[in-house]
């Protein structure tokens with residue numbers, strides 16, 4: 119099941135300072151939306167505001183018309199799941215237990231896990247190629263293994279919308295591709311913060327480029343990326359070409375030519 123996501127005029131102040139100003143996006147059901155921008159531009163803040171961890175000073179977030187920020191956490195968790203940056207936690211739990219936490223939003227307090235929960239958890243682990251990790255202690259996993267398990271926990275919520283902050287962190291190449299292909303495979307709408315602009319261009323239907331908390335470009339990858347924008351926002355020299363195999367926009371950077379030289 120999938121959903122429309124509408125972010126309208128969201129602004130956030132942190133420590134008495136505006137860190138996000140008037141950000142809007144509209145994702146049609148099943149779309150993959152990328153949030154890009156340099157360090158500190160407000161990507162994580164936007165995602166945190168979208169999932170109700172941060173209270174925006176203005177604006178609202180709607181999923182199929184439902185005001186996410188006014189929805190009870192438990193109801194919200196059935197609709198929207200998140201994988202946040204380095205939310206590794208030092209759980210003294212097995213991998214299966216951690217992923218089972220994703221089922222909590224469907225249960226009453228102290229309700230036992232049932233066969234359906236176990237099937238959903240096994241499927242979620244298989245979706246991130248982590249089935250063989252299920253009995254391992256979460257705390258002793260490698261960074262990439264942990265990241266995949268946390269993605270599995272989000273999948274186990276069976277959400278309509280998946281919000282992911284740098285999901286490719288710690289992942290090897292194949293698992294990066296798998297993680298970004300996952301929303302389409304599951305048929306959910308996704309909003310994903312990404313640093314790798316080529317991955318963003320490949321996997322996202324629409325991109326929103328943040329700079330100093332403002333939304334400076336929005337549109338398809340073709341519309342958002344050009345040499346002038348790379349120079350202005352990232353301070354790097356590069357050309358935007360077409361990927362010879364996929365035909366998607368592909369950025370070729372000249373690392374020797376940063377604008378800070």
Ligand SMILES: Nc1ncnc2c1ncn2[C@@H]1O[C@H](COP(=O)(O)OP(=O)(O)OP(=O)(O)O)[C@@H](O)[C@H]1O
Pocket residue numbers: 132133137155156157158159160161162163164
């Ligand atoms: N609790 C806070 N109090 C004050 N300022 C904060 C707080 N949390 C974040 N900020 C600031 O808000 C700005 C946006 O941070 P945010 O984490 O959203 O950026 P980002 O685009 O996700 O960056 P990165 O690419 O480094 O992950 C930064 O300048 C950051 O220092």
